[in-house]
Amino acid sequence: MKYKYIGTRPVRPDGLDKVTGRADYGADLFLPGMIHGKVLRSPYAHARIKSIDMSRALALDGVLAVACRDDFPALTGIKVEGIVLPIDVITQSNNVVARNKALYHGHAVAAVAATTDEIAEHALKLIDVDYEVLPHVLTIDAALAPDAPVIDEQIAMENSTEKQAEPPNLAMRSVMERGDIEGGFAEADLVVERTFTTPAVHQGYIEPHGCVVSVNEEGKVDIWCSTQGGFAVRAYT
Known part of the structure; x- marks a missing residue:
């Protein structure tokens, strides 16, 4: 039996345009009088931000605005309903722009708005950030070790309460269960216990x-x- 699609190699009708650059992508859209934005990101996985000097970037002709942590209000510890899970406002706000520390490589530190893309890109190079590089962790086991450096003090403070008593770097614990777990193990002819890890994917x-x-x-x-x-x-x- 032959199928129309299963077991075949169909040609995507939009594939050729996409790989040759003829297709329109999101970054190809330009509107009259459009303002261009660029984000300065931390080159370090964990660092204390001692100071941010934006004066040289602000003085550049064509720069309309430069923003950093000082331009964002400090939020209280509340949660709002999200699409899937409740959203911690403080955590989300700290992810928008780094506050006292950069928590990961690429964490947003400052943002520029300018009349052209080229001016915005140049302005990023004029922002002076004084970092104090701190120890970082690369694996889950290293983050959960007793002597691990504390990455996010807000999460560590919440985890130190008697109610939770979790390791300081544990951002979230997710447990998925279905049915009678203990009963299933008791009746099983063979039980295999392993620890499985998967890499971060995108x-x-x-x-x-x-x-x-x-x-x-x-x-x-x-x-x-x-x-x-x-x-x-x-x-x-």
Whole structure:
């Protein structure tokens, strides 16, 4: 029996345009008078941010604004309903821009808005950040070790309560169970116990992250965003 699709190598109707660059991607959209944004990210996996000097970037012709941790309000420890799980506002806010510390390589430290993409990129090089590089961890076991450096003090403080009493670097514990677990083990002819680990993975998307936002005079917001979470972007805007 032959099938139309199963066992065949169909040609994607949009494949050729995508790999040759003829297709329009999110970063290809340009609007009249568009402001270009760039983000300065930490080159260190764990570092204390001692100071941020944005004066040279602000003085550059064509730069409209430069923002860092001082431009974002400190939020209280509340949680709001998310698409899948409740969202910790403090954790999310600290992920938008680094506060006292950069918690991972690539953590956003400052952002620039300029009249052109080239000016915004140049302005990033003019932001002076004084880092105190701190010990970091690369594996789950290293993060959970008794002598591990504390990465996020907010999480460590929450984990130190008697109610939770979790290791300081444990951001979340997820347990999935179904049925009578203990009964199933008791009746099993063979029980195999192992510890399984998997690497961090990400989608093999064909375009880089990009986002274009337009706000009209009535306050209506249109967003063109390269993301797999379109509904989440709309819900949180």
